Structures are given as structure tokens and as C-alpha cells.
Amino acid sequence: MRPSPSRLLNILVPVKRAVDYAVKIRVNSSQTGVDLNVKHSMNPFDEIAVEEAVRLREKHKSSITSIQAFTIGPPKSVETLRTALAMGADSAVHVELPESAPAPEPLGVAKALRAWIEKQKEAGEGKGVDIVILGKQSIDDDLGQTGQMLAGLLGWGQATYASKVELDTEKKEAKVLREIDGGSEEVKVKLPLIVTTDLRLNEPRYASLPNIMKAKKKPVEKLKPEDLGVDLTPVMETLKVTEPPKRVGGGKVESVDELVAKLKEHGFTAV
Amino acid sequence: MLSRRLFTSRRVFSTLNSVRDSDVAHFAKILSPSSVLSTLPPVSTPRDELDIYNTDWMGKYRGKSTTVLKPKSTQEVSEIVSWCHDKHIPIVPQGGNTGLVGGSVPLKDEVILSLSNMSNVRSFDPVSGILVADAGCILQSLTDYVAPYDHIMPLDLGAKGSCQIGGNVSTNAGGLRLLRYGSLHGSVLGLEVVLPDGTILDQLTSLRKDNTGYDLKQLFIGAEGTLGVITGVSILTPPAPQASNNVILALPTFDNVVPLFKTVKRQLSEILSAFEFIDRTAYDLAVKHGQGRALSDEDVEGAQCFVLVETSGGRREHDEEKLANLLESLLEVDKPLINTGVLAQNPAQFSSLWALREGVTEAVSKEGKAYKYDISVPAATFKQVVDTTREHLRSKGLLHEDAVKHVLGYGHVGDGNLHLNIVAKGYTPEIQAALEPFVYEIVARHRGSVSAEHGIGAMKTHALPYSKTDVSIALMKRIKELFDPRGIMNPGKVLE
């Protein structure tokens, strides 16, 4: 039996191009941020979000009509979208910023996402976004607020720090296991829904060559912030970025006595 | 065979002495307390503390040394060696003890001279890329040392976290970057060596060009500690590539490996930095033992073997375009050489794909006891060699859960180097007899080498004639005699 049209779901996956986590970051000479002339890749939590969306479709097959990746960023961010498309997203949206534009903040991003989601709803029957899956935070600024702000702006339910997502497409609800301090918590949330991903949710797949080729032909819609009626100028001002103090190297001791003497010298005493 | 080896070792050791209490007392006098481990008085270290030095990485060879010395300077090495020279005490130089041919552990109770306390970088010139380091520096730590200067070590191998540069030079280790940066015979510029009588040979020059007679340092590269103890290494490090990529390709049949290599070499030319082959059994074992994230079932379906291709170059856009063009053309031709493949999307996936290849060695050792043959044969014969060996073991009734569990192959296609591994439940004389000289005869038929990169050690001394002529072996013996007339340096290794 084919599911009735009202139960078909659309998933939106916002992704961000970030300095790769394997890069040893360095503060730039003007102390306004870090050197960005290094390897970038998709924010790892967003990669988990794309993977989860693709897995949900593998499980629920045609009940999930579309997976759309969404990014805001400079021209090169399109590479990040191609990765999402190669992993299994069907289409993508690129809100393009000039190369030199400052990185938008969570509130700006959440507003842009809301605008896009509303636009989709207006576009007509069957286009509306039902689930947004996004990273719990981006590893470059570590702000960790976008998902929550978006839920607030839309008035949708949210299940943050997800380590397991079970979707019931009939009942239009999801059971989500959340990572919390000292354990996990299970919540049941009605759709439409915002999920933010935690590390243990899944392990993202490799992009296979045929899928990479196919991804090149998938549609990427290009927009400007104005098209969404949002202003992405940051409201926070960064005064100065500095390196943490250098770690001083340790030394080796020859004997326990020497160790004890050294400890005493540095003010440690037996309890 | 076993008895012949016993005989050999008797002959080699007949003029040599075991360490005595008085020797230990002497070592304790000239070295700092943390540098002497000995079960003998006056030091009396518990025996089990010496186990890790007496046992090789595979757990296949076990020595009975009573004494491990860990000098902190070339001078101390020289004093130890000259004492041993006077007393006719044999020495096994030991680096990270990751060697795979039993060369780094004693055959009997030789003194183990560990270089692990000599681990300082002496100098690095970021302009020329010349690094001078103590022999005991761990390969990984040297890689880390030169990284901030945008340089890399010219060699890389699975054991990088434990093996030492002195051990690498002594085994002339090949590894994963040989295709790109050549062998240590080219990149090592100079060595400091303590000769078997304690004399320090200082050839630690940092010259790219030096044609002044015999190039003595070359003799120590790959000598496996039989000619002296390497204490310092001067080595040329290449600039770090600005961009690296890798992909694993799944092939429907082994027959496509060589044609694929040709295509890849032609299209990637200067950015090709590795072309590694893993057969299906090796891949499955790596996955089973958690070495890197597996490809999806769909991607591995119908694959008889896999190839890992790595590119490194100076400009990311340029390299990516070249690689993308290659991959597209591989998929789009009428009769594709590959089924499919996966392309790393970020450094984490890059490492994970490498782990599938590099982790085979470790996976094999977790699966059982490995008979490792590291041979040079024409790349086109890799599969045939593996299959012939498997069939031979089957015909001897040895291919089952309680004897040989797997026969597998992986290796460096670009260098014609196959790692033929036989994974058994345990080491037994029957399996040994079925494999040798069988494997060596295959190698000889292809005019190959019985040891492409791991060396001869204790494992292959008897197999040397399959790769080297009598004239060569005779000359090697005379060289050994010249450097080490008392035969104290790693006796019974390389030469019988």
C-alpha cells in the first residue's frame, strides 16, 4: 500500500564548511581569528546529520520524499554541498556569501533557515520541511545554538544531542535518545521537528565514486541572503584572538627520590 | 633444516662468551643505573622485565639474553662495544624491535644493545631539509618534529609509532612512500657508526654530493646490525605535499591490477605517491580486526581485490582535478577496470582508508600466527603466487582451521613487492616444511628477491642463495670478516 501523500516527509540538512579538525589551527597575524588558508571539510557533526538523513530514507524508503542540504558560506562551500549530495542528499541550496564576508552567527543562520523553510511551505503541497537534522555544534566556533534557536523561531519541537533517532512516519513522531550529563534520555517528539546530532549517532559513510559522479549532476540552487530577506552581519564583535600559553616540556627523573624532591620543589606535599 | 640451523648457530657462537657478573658490574660502572637491565648480579633485574627485549614483534623468535644495555650517547655505545670486543661477547643492536625477520632479538644470550635512550634530534635545516638525529629517534616523532617546518620523512610504514630511524636504516626499510621518494640508499646522506671494535666511524656529513671514493655508509644501510651499531643518521627530508588525497578502488579481478597501474601512472604522473594492493582476504581480515572503517557491502560486492591510490602534490585544485578526471575515465570506459571505489572526503577518511591497508599487518597478527614472506616478484604474478601457495598447502592437507587458516597477499604494486602471508593457528614444523623452500623456489623461478624489504635476519639466512649468487655471498662474507673479525655483531643474522 502506498503511503498517503500527507505522510510523505521532507528532510532538510543544514551543513557548514569548517576548518578540518585534523588541522592544527594557528592564530592569524592580525589576531582577528585563525588562519583560514588551510584544509576545510564538512563540519563532522553535519556529516553525521547527512548520514542520519540518508539512513532514515534507507529505512523508510519512499515515505521520505526528499533530502535537501543547505549551506551558507563563501563560493567554496559548494564543495561541502557536493559531499552531502555524494552521500545521498537529492538537492542542495547555497546561500552564497562573498569570500571576505565574516562568518554568520547562529541567530542569523537560524533566521535564514526559517526563511527558507517558510518559503518551502509556501511553494505548495508536499514541499514543506518536516524534519531538520543538523549538527549539535560547528567545530570552528563551537557555539552550539543554531538548532535550538531555529526550534524557537519556528515553534517546533526539538531533540538535541541525539544518539539514536527512530522515526514513525505513520504517527508523524520520533523517538530520540539524547546524550545528557551522566547518561541518556529518551524523548518522544511530534513532527515537524529539529534534531541536533551528537557524535555517537552514526558513523558517516564514504562517498562512492558512482555517487560522486551522480552528485555532480544534482541541482544546487544559489541564493543571496537578500533573497531570504535576512541580514547575516554578525552582531558580536571579536576584540582579539590569542594562542593559549605554550606548554612547557617535562623532564625525566632518574629515581623515586629525585621525583619526590622535584614534587616538593614545586610545592606538592603528601596528604 | 632445524638441525642445520642449530649447527650454524653453534659454529657462529663457538668462539663467543656469555655475559658474566663481572661484565655487568663493569657496565653498571660506566652507564647510569637506568641504562642497565640484567638478571645477573649486581643489578639483578627480574627476568620478566627483559621479556619485551627478548621477544620479537611476531612472538615467533625468543632470545635468552640476560642483559639489556641502553646507552645515552655514542661515547657510551663505543665503550660498551669495545668491552664486548675485548671479552668476545656478542651484541644484538635493537631499535624499536618491530623487525619481521627475527633480526632484532638474540639467537642465544647475546647482550641486547637498545638505542631507545638515544632519541634526540641533533639538527634540522629547514632550507635544505637535512635532518640529523640520534639513531634511537622514533620515526613518528621525527615526522612530528619536521612537520611544523613543512617537511616529511621520506619513509612511512605501519610500525612508525615504534620503529626507530636507526632500525629503519639498518633494515633499509621500504614502506609506503618508496614509490615517490625512493629508497634510503638515496635519502640517507650520512651515518655515525660504532664499529665492532668500538671505533666511532663519523660519516655524518650533510652533503648532497660527495664522490670521494667508496661510499662506506651504503654498507650499513640494510646490514641489519651485522657490521656495527648505527648511532646517528643524517637524512634528506622532502617538503611536505600541500595536498593529499586517496581512494580505494574495488576491482572485479586481479588481472586488472597491472593495467590499472599503467593507467593511473600515466594520468596522475608526478602526483601519484602510492599504489598499494590488498587482496580480498587481506581486506576482510583488516575489517574483521577493526583497522579502519569498512566500505559498504554494496561497494565491496564482487570485488576480488582492492587498490589504494594516493596522490600528493603542491596544489589542491590541480591534484583534485587530475584525480577526478582519472576516476571519471575509469568509470566511464566501455570495459571498466574497476567496479567502484570510494574517495576520501576529509583527513579522517583519508586516515581510515590508509588504515585498511596499513592495518593488514596488525590484523594478520591478531588473527593467528603468521608466516610472512616479503618477496619481490613481477606484479603480474602476485595472485598466481598467492594461489599457488594456497593450493600447495591444500594438497598437503594443511588448509583448515587447525593449521593454515588464510593465505593472503598485499603489497606495493609500484615496487613489485608482494607480502605473502600465511596465517596459521600456530607455528608448526609441518607448515614450515611445506612453505620452505617451496616459496623460495617460486621466487627464484621469477628471478625475484626472497626479501624485498624486511631483510634476512634469522629467518632467511638459509634462503639467501635463492636470490644471490655464490660470488655475491662470498664477497658479503669477506666484508663481514673485514669489519667484524671476531663475529660479535648480531651473530647468525644475514649470513650463516
Ligand SMILES: Cc1cc2nc3c(=O)[nH]c(=O)nc-3n(C[C@H](O)[C@H](O)[C@H](O)COP(=O)(O)OP(=O)(O)OC[C@H]3O[C@@H](n4cnc5c(N)ncnc54)[C@H](O)[C@@H]3O)c2cc1C
Ligand atoms: C606493523 C609493521 C609494519 C611494517 N611495515 C614495513 C614496511 O612497510 N616496509 C618495511 O620495509 N618494513 C616494514 N616493517 C618491518 C621493518 O623492518 C621495521 O618495522 C623497521 O624498519 C625496523 O625498525 P626497528 O627500529 O623496529 O628495528 P628492530 O626491529 O629493532 O631491528 C631490526 C634490525 O636492525 C638492527 N638494528 C636496529 N637498530 C639498529 C642500529 N641502531 N644499529 C645497527 N643495527 C640496528 C637489528 O639488529 C635488527 O637486525 C613493518 C613492521 C611492522 C611491525
